[in-house]
Amino acid sequence: MLNNLCMKPGDMISTYNVDFMYYASQLGWGNSVLCYCYYQGLSNQIQDPISIQEQGKPTLFQNMYALAMTIDHCKCHHARQMEKEAFESHSWKQGKASIFSTTTAFQNKANLSLAALSAKNSSFKSSPSSAPKKQPNTPRMNLSSKLASNGKLTSDKHKKHLENNLCFYCSAGDHKLDSCPKKQTIVSPKGYNASATASKKPSEK
Numbered sequence: 001m002l003n004n005l006c007m008k009p010g011d012m013i014s015t016y017n018v019d020f021m022y023y024a025s026q027l028g029w030g031n032s033v034l035c036y037c038y039y040q041g042l043s044n045q046i047q048d049p050i051s052i053q054e055q056g057k058p059t060l061f062q063n064m065y066a067l068a069m070t071i072d073h074c075k076c077h078h079a080r081q082m083e084k085e086a087f088e089s090h091s092w093k094q095g096k097a098s099i100f101s102t103t104t105a106f107q108n109k110a111n112l113s114l115a116a117l118s119a120k121n122s123s124f125k126s127s128p129s130s131a132p133k134k135q136p137n138t139p140r141m142n143l144s145s146k147l148a149s150n151g152k153l154t155s156d157k158h159k160k161h162l163e164n165n166l167c168f169y170c171s172a173g174d175h176k177l178d179s180c181p182k183k184q185t186i187v188s189p190k191g192y193n194a195s196a197t198a199s200k201k202p203s204e205k
Helices: 013-027 031-041 042-049 061-124 155-164 195-199
Strands: none
Touching: 013 031, 031 042, 031 061, 042 061
């Protein structure tokens, strides 16, 4: 049975050792024969490091057994280390991709906000309602025909306004001088501002 016992791909050396020791205990073979049979049943990944030992392959079963266990332990540790590094590398790449995705989303949101603000400002500038409105020019009244050379109403006009209860500024009958809507745009026959003069009620002669 020992001649046919060998490790298959994926087998653990602990399982192989249990089976080997079980059959070896029933046969009673010598140390060197057991050492040879044990070596032949090992996997290639363990046989290769044993075969290149500087001191040569062990000739005693106990030494061969200990060396095989040491090599298997180192291989398992190396495999676990490789898995750990691969996992950390994968996690780092995922974290980097997540950060990049978050940064890109934030940048896109900022660009959209800037675009919306720019469009709003452009719309505000081009809106007709935002332009300053020009005040309509109120036509000024020419009172040169109603006023004397001193800027006051003539005697006839003054008397007529008093009798008919007319405005001393625009001659309208629905309001008085104090509330005349047109007295702000007076034109004096001599070129000076007569609004202050017109605001005062002319004295009767």
